[in-house]
Amino acid sequence: MPPTLTTAQRREHYDAFVTAVLNLCATNSIRSDLASGRGRPVEECGPRMQPYLVARISHYGARRAHYTVASLIAMQRHLAHEERPYTPESAFPAHRTAADDPVPAAEKDGPDDTAQTAQPLDPGHAPAAGPATGEKTAVQPWRARPNLGTSLAIAVARHGFKQHRMDDRLKTLTRLSSPLLHPRLWTLAAHLDRHNAARLDFAVLLDDLAWWDHDRLHTADRWRESYFQTLDRLVSQEN
Numbered sequence: 001m002p003p004t005l006t007t008a009q010r011r012e013h014y015d016a017f018v019t020a021v022l023n024l025c026a027t028n029s030i031r032s033d034l035a036s037g038r039g040r041p042v043e044e045c046g047p048r049m050q051p052y053l054v055a056r057i058s059h060y061g062a063r064r065a066h067y068t069v070a071s072l073i074a075m076q077r078h079l080a081h082e083e084r085p086y087t088p089e090s091a092f093p094a095h096r097t098a099a100d101d102p103v104p105a106a107e108k109d110g111p112d113d114t115a116q117t118a119q120p121l122d123p124g125h126a127p128a129a130g131p132a133t134g135e136k137t138a139v140q141p142w143r144a145r146p147n148l149g150t151s152l153a154i155a156v157a158r159h160g161f162k163q164h165r166m167d168d169r170l171k172t173l174t175r176l177s178s179p180l181l182h183p184r185l186w187t188l189a190a191h192l193d194r195h196n197a198a199r200l201d202f203a204v205l206l207d208d209l210a211w212w213d214h215d216r217l218h219t220a221d222r223w224r225e226s227y228f229q230t231l232d233r234l235v236s237q238e239n
Helices: 007-024 028-035 042-057 063-075 148-159 163-173 178-194 202-210 212-238
Strands: none
Touching: 007 028, 007 042, 007 063, 007 202, 028 042, 028 063, 042 063, 063 178, 063 202, 148 163, 148 178, 148 212, 163 178, 163 212, 178 202, 178 212, 202 212
16 A cells, blocks of 8 residues: 555655656667566566666555656657657547547457645656646646546547457456456556557556555446546547
8 A cells, every 4th residue: 555645745746657667768778677577576677677667666665666667658659758748538529630630440359535735845856747848738627537447448449449349358357356457457558558549647547556455445446437428539530
C-alpha cells in the first residue's frame, strides 16, 4: 500500500514519475534497461532498473507498480522525446488522426477523491509533468482521464480489435492478483502498441496498480464500467 500521503501528492508523483521515465527513455541504453522489466517481480529487475528508479520511488511505496509502469513506457514505440508530447488518447477527440485509422481485423487476435492541497515534491526526484513543448493544456479531473478500461474500448471501437476477445481479456485481468496481473498487462500493452492502438494513461494505471491488492474490486469495477460505457458511446458516434 502507498505510504500515507494526500491524494493530490500521490497523483502529482505519478504524473511526475511518468514524465521522468519518458525523459530517461531518450537514452536508448536506459530505455533498454527499463524495458527489460517486462512486468517481472522487482527482485528480478533490480540490476538493470534499480539505478534509475530507486531514488524516484523510495518515498511512495508500490515498488512493483512503478517498475511495471516504467517497463510499459519503455516498451512504447512512440514516445514524447521522439515526436510530440506523450498524451493518452482521449475517448472522444474532436477529430481523428492518422494514428486512429483502424488496422485490418485479420491482423488482430482478437470512487473519485476530493482534491487536497499537496506539499511540493522533491524536485530532484520528481520533475514536473507536462508537455515538452511548453504549451499550456487544460488539466483534466483525474477520474475523467482514461483508465485501462477506456483504452481497451478505444482499441475495439477505433482499431479493429474483436470485442468478444477484449471482453474476455478484461474479465480475466480484473480477477487476477498482482503477481499474475502485471505480466499479463505487459503482454496486452505490447499487443496494443504493435497495432498502434489506444495509448495508455500511465499515471492513472500506476495509481490503480498501486492500490490493486488493497482495493481490487473497486478498481476492477471502474475498469469494466469505463470499458462498456466508452464502447457504447464510441459505437453510437460511429453509427
